[in-house]
Amino acid sequence: MIANVITQLMAAATIGANIQITGTDSGVRQLRAFASAQPPMVAVWCEDMGWFSGKRPPYLRIAIWEDGRVIFAKDPNKWDQKLRQGRIPSDRVAALKKQITAAGVFELTGTAYLVPDAHIYCMLVNFGGKQSLLEWDEVESPNYGINIDPTPKHLKFKSAWKTVNRLALAVRPGESHPFPHPFNRVPQSWKKQAIKTSD
Numbered sequence: 208m209i210a211n212v213i214t215q216l217m218a219a220a221t222i223g224a225n226i227q228i229t230g231t232d233s234g235v236r237q238l239r240a241f242a243s244a245q246p247p248m249v250a251v252w253c254e255d256m257g258w259f260s261g262k263r264p265p266y267l268r269i270a271i272w273e274d275g276r277v278i279f280a281k282d283p284n285k286w287d288q289k290l291r292q293g294r295i296p297s298d299r300v301a302a303l304k305k306q307i308t309a310a311g312v313f314e315l316t317g318t319a320y321l322v323p324d325a326h327i328y329c330m331l332v333n334f335g336g337k338q339s340l341l342e343w344d345e346v347e348s349p350n351y352g353i354n355i356d357p358t359p360k361h362l363k364f365k366s367a368w369k370t371v372n373r374l375a376l377a378v379r380p381g382e383s384h385p386f387p388h389p390f391n392r393v394p395q396s397w398k399k400q401a402i403k404t405s406d
Contacts, residue, residue, distance in 0.1 A: 246396040248273045248300075248334040249307065249375045253286045254342075254393065255327040267390035269375050273334060275300055278386050279379050288389040293380030303378055304334055310370040313337050317360055320353040322346075330368060331397050340398065343368055 250270040256263075266286035269279040275297060281289040312332050319342040321327060326344040333339075341364070346352060353361050 245273070246331065246333050246394065247271055248304070248332070249371065250329075250331040250397060251372055251375065252329050252390065252393065253326065254329050256286070265390055265393050268372075269379070271295070271300070271303070271375060271378070273300060277378070277380055277383075279376075279383075283376055288391075290386035290388075290390065291383040292386040293383035295378050295380050299378050303374060306374050307332060307371050308335070310367045310374070311363065312339055312341070312367045312371055315339065315341070315360075315364055315367060317364060318342065320361070320364065322352045325352070329393075330371060332371060341368055 247270040251268040252270075253264045253266040253268070264286065266288065267278065267280060267290060268283050268286075269277070271277050275294045276292070277295055278290055278292045280287070281291050318339060321342055322344060325346070328343055328345055330341040330343075331338070332341075343364075344352065345368075346354075348354060353365065357365075
């Protein structure tokens, strides 16, 4: 089984195809569902729910690939495993790239604003030879985290995050169907070391 998985992973990376893996183990099914030769061009997910949440992340909000594939949460306001899938046309993908670039996400000097033992939400933006991984908890309360004496850099980060999140959710396909696999593991290809920023 392990040798078969490794062989197919190498083949997929070579030809740029989706990985097709057989097996009954949930980890293998998740690899088949989310692993590919390229990570999504945009993705938002929950990496950690904090010390006292009692929930078991990760959870996916949305992932969009450059070929138009989209996997997204049935309810983007909830972190759970109820996912749907669909496709968007190439012109919408191209327009989304331009809008996200205009939001300034690739120009941010700080990309991670976290609070100990709190939620960790991740946002991947990956296209045009550039990749950025942002980390935040989306908490807007005064005197908390990034909201304590915010600087222009903090405000730019929050603006870029909110804009990319809004743009990604806005292109969810009208026609979709249930996605049968849980998002129970974040592929390593989605991850890049964020700049740990506290100022």
